[in-house]
Amino acid sequence: MKSARSLGFQSKKTLLALPLLAFCAMPASAQVSPSEVLNPDLQALEQAHFQQLIAINHSVAKTKFPFPFYLSRYVGLDPAKQAEADTRGLEFVRFKDRAILKVSGNYNAAYDTLRLTQNERATATFRSVILPILQVVTAALPEDLPCDGIGFEIAHHARTNNRSYDFEGKETLVVVFDRADAWAISRASSDPERQEILNRSKVFVSGVDYGLSLTERDPLNVETLRRSIPANPDATSSARSSALTSHSVLLKPVNPPPAAPAAPAGAKPAAPRAADPSPETPRLTQADANRLEEKYQSQLSALAKEGAAKFRFVAYAPPxxxxxxxxxxxxxxxxxxxxxxxARGSIYKRAxxxxxxxxxxxxxxxxxxIxxxxxxxxxxxxxxNKLSPTAKExxxxxxxxxxxAELKKFVNAEITNQQLLDQSVVLVNGVRIALNLQLVE
Structure with a gap:
């Protein structure tokens, strides 16, 4: 059996710099309460399987990993901040409009980037963390679980050390299995079986669509893989219901356009009309925004009320x-x-x-x-942001x-936080700034 050092990990001595958090983390029984889940379909799933999720949390806490692993609702946190973070890493969520049981956490292993490729680092986390947890999850839940799949979001460390500099960053591995494939890969006994399932699953490394290879140094070409989870959702989702739209979406069109009437059987399609030359699109003004506000006033009020309760919206400035x-x-x-x-005096760091x-x-x-x-x-x-009373402001x-469009890609794990900000405008007290997240760490 190869040692941790021969696999490209930092030595145990180096990893002692990553604090052991087991004694200060939240109890293993901590679990997202169904009342915290806003979507009614996901809330029903959380309620129906609440005790099983608690049992899974207990089992994961007892599982032995090569390096410390902690369930966490949010990933990519510095080890020093993990103790105070939300450790409830099991939750039913939406992924590309499909209901997924998400397992997320932080794996405190630091891979040597000079010895392991990105594909090898992701494979090591897949074998050491995802496969063992998947065994726990599939053993505790029924195979006919009424959701569309099981997803993992695991952050690990990647360290580059040469004569001129020493840098440690983070990478996040996301793997989303179709429900049937989750149970199939948990029973698989060989890498070819696992690889076949991975090839049709959704895999991202640090927000980039990825062709994870279990046996090679480099990844597979994503363009050649047949992914089972479609880029655009269809009507096959087992968790879809009419309640999803009517209950969870607060801001929606007031008068949606009626569906076009179906053509009679055997009727020939009408010939397309020549397009009329369209006049130049008029520039929008604040009056257009005001008309939109009047149109959606009641729904904006409902959004403001829920936002104040759930998202810390301020009462004096409603949506x-x-x-x-x-x-x-x-x-x-x-x-x-x-x-x-x-001490945190930099506007860039605060932003x-x-x-x-x-x-x-x-x-x-x-x-x-919305x-x-x-x-x-x-x-x-x-x-x-509230600043310290001793600050100038x-x-x-x-x-x-x-x-x-970019925000939708971000929440669907298709782009990174930096890629979203690169397409956005960031203002501090009305002054635009350039924000590079890695440079301000």
Whole structure:
């Protein structure tokens, strides 16, 4: 059996720098309460399998991994911050409009990037963490579990050390199995069987679609793989229901266009009409945003009420439509749950932490409350930061103005947080800044 060092891990002596958190983490029985889940379908799943999820949490806590692993609702945290983080890493969530049981956590192994390729690092985490936990999950839950699949989101460390510098970063491995494949791979006894299932599953490494190879140094070509989870959802999802739209989406079209009548059987399709030359699209004004606000006033009020209860929306600035660079944005103002100490004097560091540690974990739930058919182009999230009383200013506003399409990719794990911010506008007290998350760590 190869030693940890021969596999490219840092030695145990090096890994002692990663704090052991078992004695200060939340109890293993900690689990997301069904009442915290906003989507009614996911809430029903959470309620029906609540005790089983608690049992899985216990079993994972007792499982021996090569290096410390901790379930966590949010991944990629520094080891020093994991103790105070939310350790409830089992939850039913939406992934590409499919109901998935998500297992997420932080694996405190530091892989040597000079000895292991990215594919080998991801494979090591897959073998050491995902496969053992999948055995626990499939043993505790019924094979006819009424959801679409089981997904894993596991963060690990990657370290580069040469004569000129020593750098340690993070990578996140996401693997989403179709429900039947989750049980099939847990029973698989050989790498060819596992590889065949992986090839049709969704795999991402740090937000990039990835062809994980269990036996090679380099990944497979993603373009040649047949993924079982479609990029666009269809009507086959076992967790779909009419209640999903009517109950979970708060902001939706007031008068959706009627469906086109079906053509009589045997009728010939009408010949396409020549397109009339369209006049130049008029520029939008604040008056257009105001008309949109009047149209959705009652729904905006409902969103404000739920946002105050669930997402720390401020009461004095309810959701509203505004104009930004000739585009209509849905503006929401949130109060950061974190207070910044005097030592954290950099506006860039505060902006980065405001996004990563406060806003980003909320984006999926917030965006799911908004129907994609509502006619606006941008999300404008204004995060109010409370500063230490000893600071020159006691508060600041950090705005993240994000294109809807890019935000959807982010919450679906198709792009990284940095890729989203690169396509967005970030303002601190009205002044635009460039925000590179890695540079401010």
């Amino acid at each position: 509203t439509f505004v104009l930004f660079h000739d585009q209509i944005a849905l503006e929401m103002t949130l109060k950061n749950s974190r207070q910044f100490a005097p 980065a932490e405001s996004f990563d540690l406060f806003l980003a974990p909320l984006l999926k739930d917030i965006s799911e409350r 129907s994609p058919d509502v006619e606006f182009e941008l999300f404008d999230f204004s995060v109010l 006691t508060s600041e506003a950090v705005e993240f103005i994000c294109p809807r």
